[in-house]
Amino acid sequence: MKEIAKKIRQELNMLIKSGTELIRLIGKDRAQFRSEYHEWYTRSLAVVRHLLPDRLADFERLYHIDNCKDIDSTYTIEDYLQGVIIEGYARSYVDKICYSRFANQVSILKSAVSRLDDILVNIQGILQADLFDSEIDAAIDLMRNGHLRAAGVVVGVVLERHLSEVCQNHGVTIDKKNPTISDFNNLLKKSDIFDVPLWRWIQRLGDLRNLCSHSKDRDPTSDEVQELIDGVNKAIKTIA
Numbered sequence: 450m451k452e453i454a455k456k457i458r459q460e461l462n463m464l465i466k467s468g469t470e471l472i473r474l475i476g477k478d479r480a481q482f483r484s485e486y487h488e489w490y491t492r493s494l495a496v497v498r499h500l501l502p503d504r505l506a507d508f509e510r511l512y513h514i515d516n517c518k519d520i521d522s523t524y525t526i527e528d529y530l531q532g533v534i535i536e537g538y539a540r541s542y543v544d545k546i547c548y549s550r551f552a553n554q555v556s557i558l559k560s561a562v563s564r565l566d567d568i569l570v571n572i573q574g575i576l577q578a579d580l581f582d583s584e585i586d587a588a589i590d591l592m593r594n595g596h597l598r599a600a601g602v603v604v605g606v607v608l609e610r611h612l613s614e615v616c617q618n619h620g621v622t623i624d625k626k627n628p629t630i631s632d633f634n635n636l637l638k639k640s641d642i643f644d645v646p647l648w649r650w651i652q653r654l655g656d657l658r659n660l661c662s663h664s665k666d667r668d669p670t671s672d673e674v675q676e677l678i679d680g681v682n683k684a685i686k687t688i689a
Contacts, residue, residue: 457496457500457565458562458565460492460496461496461500461558461561461562461565462562464489464492464493464496464558465555465558465559465562467489468489468493468551468554468555468558469555471485471486471489471551472548472551472552472555475529475544475547475548475551476541476544476545476548479529479532482530483530484598486526486530486551487591487596487599487602487603488599488602488603488606490512490526490554491584491587491588491591491599491603492584492603492606493508493554493558494508494509494583494587495583495584495587496558496561497557497558497561498583499583500561500565500568501557501560501561501564501568504557504560507553507557508554508557510525511525511526511550511551511553511554512525512526512527512550512554513525513526513527524543524546524547524550525550526547526550526551526554528543529543529544529546529547529550584603584604584606584607585604585607585678585681585682587603588600588601588603588604588607588678589678591603592671592674592675592678597661597668597669597670597671597674598661598662598668598669599661600661600674600678601657601658601660601661601662601669601673601674601677602658602661602662604658604677604678604681605630605654605655605657605658605661605662605677605681607681607685608630608651608654608655608658608680608681608684608685609629609630609633611681611684611685611688612630612633612634612637612651612688613628613633615633615637615642615688615689616633616636616637618689619637619640619642621636621637621640621642622636623636629655630651630654630655630658631652631655634648634651634652634655635648647688650680651684653680654677654680654681654684657669657673657674657676657677657680658677660673661674661677
């Protein structure tokens with residue numbers, strides 16, 4: 450239980466830190482904010498769903514509201530990402546709204562930190578696989594809505610973290626500060642944990658993830674993203 454609590458606390462702190470850094474892009478680099486927000490939101494949504502189910506609806510509404518009529522009062526982060534502006538106002542006005550919405554999402558995560566010990570008493574059965582499954586479900590939803598790159602990036606993070614766990618389970622030393630899927634894969638092959646067919650398969654998944662995350666390359670196809678999602682889903686359930 451202590452190890453689970455430690456991992457969840459680390460994930461929370463990482464999301465809060467990255468959210469604090471990401472919010473600074475609002476009004477300065479809209480394209481960069483758009484490219485990074487989807488991954489942050491998907492991972493944060495999984496955490497809120499497990500740790501703060503009573504705040505889940507609030508967290509989601511800050512991103513998206515169905516059937517909006519009064520855009521001024523219901524402008525969401527999704528509107529901002531899609532470039533929606535409010536007639537009669539400068540673009541800086543929607544920057545401020547998005548900043549406020551995103552700051553509220555980060556605050557919800559911060560509230561989980563202060564309540565984490567109490568929360569964990571009630572959810573001792575939570576497992577890392579639950580978070581992985583939630584993120585894969587989120588990636589599937591992103592793909593269905595046409596966000597192929599975002600879906601690939603999200604599910605790629607799942608694979609990356611799982612391979613890190615596999616390395617730890619087998620005592621494989623990781624010297625690189627920010628290892629990638631390829632780094633983990635090569636280390637596991639070098640340590641005779643992965644045979645060549647498995648290594649090649651993971652390499653293929655890593656290539657698909659890179660295709661999704663590097664916008665300078667061609668766009669991924671829906672079949673490629675589906676292959677990546679299916680592959681990661683299989684990997685986290687069969688590779689230990």
